Amino acid sequence: MSDVFRTPPPIVKTELVQEFLYDNYDIIASIEKLSSDRDLNLKVCADDKNFVMKIANSSEDKSILQMQNNALRHISLQDESIEVPIPIKSKHKKDISIIKCHNSRNYVRLLTYIEGDFLKDVKPNSNMLFSVGEFLGNLDNALIGFKHRSSSREFIWDAAQVDVLIRQLDHSKDDRSLIKYFIDIYKDNVLDHINELSKGIIHNDGNDHNVIMDQNGKIKSIIDFGDMVFSLHALEPAVCMAYIAMNEEAPFELIASLLKGYSLTKALSEKDLESVVYLMCLRMCVTINMSVYRRKLFPENDYISISEDSARNFLNLMRDDDTIKWSKNLCEYVRS
Secondary structure, three states: OOHHHOOOOOOOOHHHHHHHHHHHHOOOOEEEEEOOOOOEEEEEEOOOOEEEEEEOOOOOOHHHHHHHHHHHHHHHHHOOOOEOOOEOOOOOOOOOEEEEEOOEEEEEEEEEOOOOEEHHHOOOOHHHHHHHHHHHHHHHHHOOOOOOHHHOOOOOOOOOOHHHHHHOHHHHHHHHHHHHHHHHHHHHHOHHHHHHOOEEEEOOOOOOOOEEEOOOOOEEEEOOOOOOEEEEOOHHHHHHHHHHHOOOOOOHHHHHHHHHHHHHHOOOOHHHHHHHHHHHHHHHHHHHHHHHHHHHHOOOOHHHHOOHHHHHHHHHHHHOOOHHHHHHHHHHHHHO
16 A cells, blocks of 8 residues: 555644745735645635645655646646646746645645536536536547656556455455455456557546536536546546446436547547446445545544445445446447
C-alpha cells in the first residue's frame, strides 16, 4: 500500500496558510476547507477571484504533482473547450512550493477555482450523462500525446491492476468473497485479451464529487487529477459509471447513456466495450477495500467511507444478476 494512503492528511493553521499566500502570491484571502481523501484542499477567497490551494500529503512524490500540473496545461492547450484547474506560478516562478506543517514539509500548489455544482448534487438524467460521457471522451482525446514517467505506477485505484487488489484482500475480510467473485469474472472475461484493449493516460477518478456541472445542468469541468495513471481507456467511463450505478435503483439507461457518449467521442472497440461493466464492478471493489482499510486508520475522515455502503449494496445485487448479459446489453445500447 502506498504511503500516501497510510499517512494522515496535513494539518495547517489558517494563519500560516494566509501568510504563505501573501509571501508567495501577494494574495490576501479568507480560507475555507474542502473535502479531501488524503490531502488538504482549501478554497482561497480573495476580493476579486477564488483559487484552490492543494497541500499534498507528506508522503506524496513530487513527480506525481508535476505530472498533474503538466497534464492540466497540456489539456488546456489541446482543447480550449475543456475547462480544467490551471496551476498558478508563485512570484518566485514556482508552480510547486513547500509549506511547513508541524513536523513535516509538504508540497503545495495553487490552482484556479472552477465554479459550479458537483454531479452528486444534481439529479442525473440520460441526456446529462451522455454529455458527461462526451466530456470524458474529449478529455482522453486531449490527453493523447501526453506522457509522463510517473503515469506507469503500481496504484490500487487503477481497477485494472487486479494483482494489487488481490494482495490487499486481507483488509476486507468480511467482503473477501464478494470482491473475489468480481475479480474472478474479470479474469474470465477480460484478462485473456487485455493486450487487445486500448490504453493511455486517463484521469481515472470521474466520481460524482469531481465532475462539475454548470447552472444549465451541462458538464463544465472535472477536478482532482491525483489518481491519473496509464491504464485502460475503458476504465475512464467505467469509474464514472460506478458512482452513478451505486446511487441509483435502476441505473442501466443512465450508465449506458454515459458510455455511449464516451464511445462516440473516444472510439472504443467491441472488446473495450465488453470490459466496461467488469471494470465498473472492480472499481466498486477497490472502493470497499480502501474504505474498510483507511477507515480504521482515519475514523474521523467521513469522506473516506462516503461510497462504501452503496458500492457493497450494488455489488451484492450484481452478484445475483447476469454480468455477461449486462456487458452484452451495454454494447448493444452503445451501437444502437
